[in-house]
Amino acid sequence: MYELALKRGTEWLAIGGLRPTRQRVALASLLVGDGEDRHVTAESLFAASTKSGEGVSLATVYNTLRAFCEAGLMQEVVVDGSKSYFDTRMDDHPHFYWEDTCELTDAPVDQLEITRLPDLPAGTEIAKVDVVIRLRKV
Structure with a gap:
């Protein structure tokens, strides 16, 4: 299973044209290794990488998530103007x-x-429309 996750992670990086560094492959494998979509925060991905035994700093996780977004592999969803989730x-x-x-x-x-x-407004175009429906239990 671990080999399949590494293969999927490496292939995913290639789709985005990103060089497969050790840290990128490790994080990509956690994100797409099982073939399921993910919503993660930098902190939750850092915790998962620590649990898996990967030596990746929180700053590297943040930088890598940004690189994944810039490469078109993920999208950022901002909640409350300050909390970012990253969606595969x-x-x-x-x-x-x-x-x-x-x-x-x-x-x-x-x-x-x-x-x-x-x-x-004049001289503008829609870049994206995000729909976030906030829920709470009653």
Whole structure:
């Protein structure tokens, strides 16, 4: 299983045109090694890398996540203007943010309908529309 995770991580880096350094391969393997999509924070990925025995600093995790985003391998989802989650699923889709657990999960894209957006200021274009639906248990 570990070899398959390393292979998937290395192939994922190649898709983004990134050099497969030891740290990048280790983090990529944690993110995509099992073939599942992930929503991680830098801190949660750092904890997973520490648990797996990889010697990767938190600063390296932050820098690597930014490099993955710049390479088009992940997208950043900002919650509350300061909390960043990194998503390996790259298609346009909404998210649920669970306030009680501070967890970000995918919401059903087929149930979301945006029928109209506000008029844009002159000289601008939409770069992206993020939909984060905040939830709390009742």
